[in-house]
Amino acid sequence: AQKITQTQPGMFVQEKEAVTLDCTYDTSDQSYGLFWYKQPSSGEMIFLIYQGSYDEQNATEGRYSLNFQKARKSANLVISASQLGDSAMYFCAMRASTGANSKLTFGKGITLSVRP
């Protein structure tokens, strides 16, 4: 069974500073994918970044980067130069790359508040 753990309480960061949101995972699969989604207060889930288990380099998408440490089973999201619009809930998710089994397992989420 797959499991995603996000244990940080609500996070606060000053505008323009960087912040790291933690995610650890547990799986017995060798091939899997890790995702981060953002959910603003309006409710829609926005895909941010993806990391494959065999990717040798950490994924980056603009101000988002994923600090992937496979041996430690962690996939932390780093947001650089925080903006007020980054205030939202953030979810880490995992998918086993096993053909038709394309379900995502989500963590419980972390609330990020950016202070001006």
Add this chain to the structure above:
Amino acid sequence: DVKVTQSSRYLVKRTGEKVFLECVQDMDHENMFWYRQDPGLGLRLIYFSYDVKMKEKGDIPEGYSVSREKKERFSLILESASTNQTSMYLCASHRGYQPQHFGDGTRLSIL
């Protein structure tokens, strides 16, 4: 851009009613999903479908059913709504190993 459209942003129904939540995607995705989201519990998978007329139970299917008669449409049905089904419902779709794309969600209240 992928567009996943859920029929209602807000919905209020009464206990015992039959409730339909509709989801339509415009990118010919074979995989579609229904989740519910509750505070402190994250997203939990109710049902998913990887082809027309195919459906698979997720982690919490009790009290729900689904229908997928056309590839672009995936419906979630609450046969007899109960107050513990008050929640945020999210539909998602994707193809292959692409990320799931979500609709805007439906906040359902059962009175």
